[in-house]
Amino acid sequence: IAENLIAKMETVKALLSGARHVAVLTGAGISSESGIPTFRGNGGMWQGEQAEELARPETFAREPERVWEFYNWRRATVAGCEPNPAHRALAELERRVPEMMVLTQNVDGLHQQAGSRNVIEMHGSLWRLHCTQCTYFEENRESLPPLPECPRCGNLLRPGVVWFGEALPRGVLSAALDSVSRADILLVVGTSSLVQPAASFAHIAKRAGAVCVEVNLEATPNTGFMDFALHGKAGEILPALVE
Ligand code: BJW
Ligand code: ZN
Structure with missing residues (x-):
């Protein structure tokens, strides 16, 4: 120093x-x-991709499985960190x-x-999930299926985080x-x-x-x-x- x-x-x-x-x-x-890993620089956060591409509602709408794969990887990574x-x-x-x-x-x-x-x-938080269709949300640290479903209405759950363009x-x-x-x-x-x-x-x-x-x-x-x-x-x- x-x-x-x-x-x-x-x-x-x-x-x-x-x-x-x-x-x-x-x-x-x-x-x-x-x-x-941080978001920007050094070759992208995940599989060479800039997280900025994945942290978008449009990407989730088009390829929910890929975005969930990214967030499941993040949850697993963070779960092993202190x-x-x-x-x-x-x-x-x-x-x-x-x-x-x-x-x-x-x-x-x-x-x-x-x-x-x-x-x-x-x-938001990696440990929170929201329903894409109803007001259901939950907190959990468990490992998730590739496309987790809302226990209330059966529609797709999403990560409880804030993506670009969202409030x-x-x-x-x-x-x-x-x-x-x-x-x-x-x-x-x-x-x-x-x-x-x-x-x-x-x-x-x-x-x-x-x-x-x-x-x-x-x-x-x-x-x-x-x-x-x-x-x-x-x-x-x-x-x-x-x-
Ligand atoms: C170390 C270190 C060590 C490394 N020690 N240092 C006004 C003008 C222009 C654009 C906009 C605007 N208002 C809104 C926008 C749009 C947009 C935006 O800002 N875009 C810009 C990219 C231009 N903002 C939004 O959309 C926001 N919503 C909003 O404003 O709503 C109202 C609204 C809506 C529509 C239109 C207008 C207004 C929402 C932003 C949500 C960001 N989401 C993400 C993903 C979260 C979920 C997830 O984690 O997956 O948040 S993107 C990503 O970036 C993540 C981070 O929290 C965020 C910031 O990144 P951060 O933390 O700064 O990380 P890095 O990697 O960029 O930097 C790391 C730093 O650490 C580096 O500087 C290193 O040097 C340093 N470092 N190791 C000290 N050991
Ligand atoms: Zn629901």
């Missing part, structure tokens, strides 16, 4: 210890050290800060597994925006900041007067206006900020 990074980390650490309200936006990068030091550091931070909220774009449930209680799952779950965006606009500090961890609406949270927080801190392996479109950009592994930087 470079010397100027250490100096920035000391400053952020001091700011965190004085903060009343902390909001933390997380993305796939926070779970990569748990062994879960939270890493970055998830645990955020759970620890929550115990110290008067008000803290994790706004995660991840669907893996690892923040909750690490002990975070205040978590908003912006893009975030009811109440989720307003709760997230509430936290973002009240934050003294917004940490933005392991997200490429390409997908809306999460990508605009840093702008909103900044306008509302928050200090914005990015933790990422590399620069993103939002790096330029961050107050602090900490380049490195989330699993190393977050524990150092909280220790």
Whole structure:
């Protein structure tokens, strides 16, 4: 870890210890050290395909079996993974800060597994299923048939996640925006900041007067206006900020 990074980390650490309200936006990068592939880059997430192609209602309508195969693979992968030091550091931070909220774009449930209680799952969960035709939904971690059916109406179930062009779950965006606009500090961890609406949270927080801190392996479109950009592994930087 470079010397100027250490100096920035000391400053952020001091700011965190004085903060009343902390909001933390997380993305796939926070779970990569748990062994879960990220969405973009390195040849695609699954069988060489960019997950962006699969995470679309049109793809599911056309090829539900292929999309379910992808999600069943994801469920099996995540079931074999554990939270890493970055998830645990955020759970620890929550115990110290008067008000803290994790706004995660991840669907893996690892923040909750690490002990975070205040978590908003912006893009849903791998462990939730919804009926495509009626209001039925369920939570389960079991292995599923290739095309799971609704026990109420017999139609196809779908993953309880948010695909491109779909609205975030009811109440989720307003709760997230509430936290973002009240934050003294917004940490933005392991997200490429390409997908809306999460990508605009840093702008909103900044306008509302928050200090914005990015933790990422590399620069993103939002790096330029961050107050602090900490380049490195989330699993190393977050524990150092909280220790
Ligand atoms: C590390 C690390 C380590 C690696 N340490 N760092 C306004 C303008 C333009 C477009 C739109 C707009 N508003 C809405 C849209 C459309 C669309 C959108 O944003 N498109 C863009 C691509 C242009 N948004 C939507 O459709 C959203 N819905 C919506 O806005 O509804 C209202 C509406 C509807 C219709 C029209 C207009 C408005 C819904 C978005 C849903 C996204 N869904 C997915 C799939 C979820 C289910 C699943 O998991 O399968 O969510 S796509 C995928 O991307 C997933 C992720 O949550 C999301 C973000 O990805 P993330 O987390 O940033 O991961 P990566 O891989 O991109 O980045 C990883 C980062 O980690 C990298 O930067 C690495 O460097 C870093 N990293 N290891 C630290 N160890
Ligand atoms: Zn049904």
